Amino acid sequence: MLFERETQEAALRETGEVVAVRGETGTGRSALLRLFGRLAADGGARVLRAGGAPAERDLRFGVVRQLVLPLVGDPCATGLPPIAAKLLQSAAGPDCSGAVPLLHGLHVLLVSLAAREPVVVLVDDVRWADEPSVRALAFLAGRLRGTRVRLGVVLPDSPRAPTLQEIARIAGPGVRAHALSRNGTRRVVDARLDADPAFATACHELTGGRPKDLDELLSRAFAHRLTGRAVDCVPLRQLGASVQRERLRLLVRREPEVGALARAVVTLGRHAEPELVARLAGLDAAACAEARALLGAAWLGTAVDGRLVPEPALVRVVEETRSAADTAAAHRTAAALLASQGFPPEHVAAQLLSVDALRGPGDVTTLRTAAVAAQRRGAPDLAARYLRRALLDLPPDDPGRARLLTELAAAEPDPRAAVRYLVQAAPLLPAGRERAEAVARIPLTAAARGPLVTDLVRTATGVDDPDLVPRLEAREWFAALEEPGRAAAAARRLRQLPDRPPGPGDRELRAVLLLAATLGGRVTAAEAARHAGVLLDHEPARTVRAGTALRIVPLVLIAAGRPDAVAPWLASAGGPRATTATRVLVDVHQALALLSRGRFAEAADPAERAFRAAEPGGYDVLALPATTVALVADSARRRDLARQVLEDLPDSDDLAVFAVRRGLQGMLAARENPDAALAQFLDRGRLLDRAGWRNPAIYAWRGSAALLARRLGRTEQARQLAEEHHRHSVAWGAPAIVGRSLRVLAALAGRRHAIELLREAVELLDGAPDELEAAKACADLGTCLRETEPEAARRLLSRARELAESCGAGRLEAREDGTFGHAEQPRPTVELTAGEATVARLAAGGRTNTEIAGELSISRRAVEKHLTSLYRKLKIDGRAQLASVLGAGS
Known part of the structure; x- marks a missing residue:
């Protein structure tokens, strides 16, 4: 049954000798050609059919043979003129090569048949017919006037072959196939299914009203037992996408x-x-x-x-x-x-x-x-x-x-x-x-791989080049950073370097030696800052990539208490054209600079951004992205962030990765299990000491271990750790590091000695970049002076509050280890979706995931997704904290 084809049917009844059917693929051109044949057959005409196919274009006279083969042996085909009989004989043979000079034989054959009864010739997809057959059809089309032969063909809108153009010219406008309207589509759907209007609308949208695609879609819907209900629209659209892909695949082929x-x-x-x-x-x-x-x-x-x-x-x-x-x-x-x-x-x-x-x-x-x-x-x-x-x-x-x-x-x-x-x-x-x-091309990140690089450097001998020689030496030093005793040797070698403006190779060597000496605390903060300043003066920030200077110089200056010196340089290095590796290092050092000022809340964003973007190869030497996020987690007391870093750390035996892992594990265990936390810190310290990495400005594990030992009643061990921490801090000399070590010593000392130590810390930290450390020292001293010097205590505690607020730390509070620290920040107000709010309320009330899923008629997996989103938004560790957080927010 054809819908919305009344106009085309009327046109087919009134057309001349040659009828051309046109239209887009899938709009029913072949169906209209078949309709033309049925109308002719109903009128008593003999109908001959053929069709072109891409795979048969090389078969000479293939379409002609399709037309005339049914006539071979037909009683009606007796008594034909010799030329027509010869065409039939040739068509019945193995090929039609003998019919080349007899193109007009087709015309004679059809006209002879038409003398007995009307003849209609239908050729579908004539554009794919072989060229000899198309020439025969063109020859025929021009000679049908006055005969009882009619020719119907399916033609493209703009045929490019001259023979097809000739047929199109003779046929004139012809008949055009159109896609169905929405109403026509609905009628077709209703004829096959008792469908809802929404289902019929979806059918039209998916097929564009093309009858061929619509028929295929409805056949697949029937095969998948879709009954035409509105709820069937979702699986119908999946089937429609499949039909469209098949149509595209057929079109391309x-x-x-x-x-x-x-x-x-x-x-x-x-x-x-x-x-x-x-x-x-x-x-x-x-x-x-x-x-x-x-x-x-x-x-x-x-x-x-x-x-x-x-x-x-x-x-x-x-x-x-x-x-x-x-x-x-x-x-x-x-x-x-x-x-x-x-x-x-x-x-x-x-x-x-x-x-x-x-x-x-x-x-x-x-x-x-x-x-x-x-x-x-x-x-x-x-x-x-x-x-x-x-x-x-x-x-x-x-x-x-x-x-x-x-x-x-x-x-x-x-x-x-x-x-x-x-x-x-x-x-x-x-x-x-x-x-x-x-060998000098080996990136420093690769040089950190150890002895293999050292062996390669040693094979590159016999070179006397002022730039190559220091580059090779830099790689040898870098590969041996974790070897005991190298920090002291690096400091001696650094002091031997001339104080002249360094070239590229000299700058690289100086940076590597400076890093090794800084890790071991074998130079003072002032000396390290001086060497870093020389490098900074000769390394234009706009040309910096993720190389030696950007990896080392900012770190040294920040550890030396000079974050102000590196901030403008970092801002220039992280321009819009910076590579991912460069942006990671810029974010790392910006976060470290903020941490060195006590602004841990501001440091969280660049630190986490760097950690997420860092490539696995970024975990060399100091594992800077992971180390920085670990420092933020420790400073901000963010257990959720510490757990995330632990989960994402690479499986590596690098010392820096090991140090990050042990430090975070100790931090997480400190509240509930101080024994385990102390073991983690001591294990971390043993390996760092073995490598000679003793600078507390980089790894300050001794202070935390001393305070944990004091909580556990291990007074002698706590005092020894605190004194070592202070000794290494004084050797380095950065005010914030020394002030922090004095606070640790004060926590272990008697009241009178503690006041002396804290006065020294307050005086040392006055005007230092780390305002949070200064605030803690003022709070510690103010608390000690409350009974004996209440006015001084009031001024100190007021000053502590001002400093803490100015760097975004909020309120300070006494901790179990005897020192002051910032209180945990109130959680920001967050917007929960209706689903998240409902799941949160039920989970806080003690319902299990299965119970929540059953009550809300959703899957357990959906409940788990809601809870994961809740924990991330509320920045909590799990279900146990939901009730308190939701209560605080209400």
Whole structure:
């Protein structure tokens, strides 16, 4: 049954000798052609049918044979003229090659048959018919006037072949198939299902009213036992998406121009400019326009700059319908096209990444040049991809392999992989300068891998270059940072360096030596700040990337109590064009600078941002992102943040990662299990001491351990730890560190001695950057003086409140260890969704997840998701704290 086809049916009854049926794919062109045949048959005409197919275009006279083969042996076909009989004889043979000179034989045959009864010839999809058959049909179409033969064909809207244009000219406007209206779709749906209006509306939206798609969708709905109810709309839409994908897949496979265009667009990606697409697809402007029209905006959009943008469904279909070899060949052709058009090497290299094999040194050069460009714009991952692809097809004995390996090592973001590449490259390079240059490219993050790098450095001998020599030495020192005794040796070597403006290699060596000496506390804070200042003066911030200077200099200055010196430099280094690694280090040091001023609340955002963005390779030496977030968690007493860091720490045996893990575990255990917490701190300290990392400005574990030991009644152990902490702090000399150590000693001393120690701490911290530490010292001293000097105590406690508030710490309170600290901040008011609020209320009332799920008629998984969101928003550890938090907020 055909709906909304009354106008077309009337037109078919009144058409002339040649009828052309046009319209978009799926709108019912074939159905109208069949209707034309039924009308003719009802009028007593003989109907002959044939159809073109893409797979049969090479079969000569294939469509003609479809038309005439049913006549072979037919009694009505006796007594035909010789030329018509010869055509039948040829059609019945193995091929129709003998009919080439007899194209007009088809005309004679049909006219002879029409003398006995009207004849109607129907040819579907004539655009896919073989060329000889199309010529025969064109010959026939021009000679039907005055005969009882009618020809009906399905033609494209804008045929490009001359023979098809001739048929279209003779046929005139013809009959056009249209998509169904919403009402027509509803009538079709109602004829097959007793459907709700919403279901019929969804059918129309999914198919656009195209009868073929609608029929397929309803057949699938029936197969999936959908009855047309409104609730069936959700599964219907899933089926509709499947029908659309099948339609797109058929379009790409059956329409060569569409397939060529789609493949070209997907291959070129972000370079899919219309002109380039046409050249890659091998299509002229008219063919491109027709293919774009067939795809439509649903599958092929246009960007603001005119580029063609494929929808994900089109990309998937293209990938499914072409082989790996075809894909590689397409990318190779695209690479050649982009190169010929003068595109930058990176754009060409992006295509070469997908070829099956490189072709000669030209491709390798393109990939290497692209890698340099990628590194310059801060994309080391992409640079490494280019170089790995270039290396893939390079023979093992190729003389350029070693150089390519060294370039790859310099670009590789994973330190372990970088070292592996250099180990492969070093034996291939001649001893001397070339090998030294390769080893000097080892990133410091890779140099931290230990003895392997040291061995590589030692093979790079016989070099007398004022820049290479210090670079090699810097890597040797960096690889040995965890070796006992190296901190003292580094301090001695640092003092031997001349006090002249350093070159790049000298600056790198000075920075590494300064880091080693600072970790071991083998230089004073003032001396470290002086050396860091020299480096800072000769390292323009705008040129800084995630290298030695940015990794080390800010850390040293902050530890030395000079965060003000590094703040402007960091602001310039973290510009809009900074790489991810650079932004991570800038965030880390900005957070550390804020912590050194006591502003732990402000430090949380950059610290967490750096921790989330840090690559696994960022856990070298100090594991800076993790260390910084751990300091924030400790300073802010944020147990939730401490647990998050512990969960996300990499499985590494690096000393810094071990120190972070033990420190956080101790912090979490301190409240409920001080024995376990002290064990964690002492375990951490033993390994740090073994490596010589004793500077309390970097790892201040002794103070926390001393206060825990005092809580446990281990007075002698607490005093020993506190005195060691004070001794190392004084040796370093930064006011905040010394003041903190004096507060720890005061907590263990008698009242009179404690007052002396605290007065010294208050005086030392007056004007120091760390306002929170100064506030705590004032609070400790004010509390001690309440009985004997109430007026002084009042002034000190008032000053403590002012300092704590100015740095955002809020109220100070006495702690169980005898010192003052900031109170936990009130939790910010948060907005909960209705679902979260209901789940929170039931969970706080003691309901289990299963009980909540049953009461709310939702899944247990949904309850768990609500609770996870609640804990994150309220910044609590679990269900046990819900009641108190909700009570406080009410």
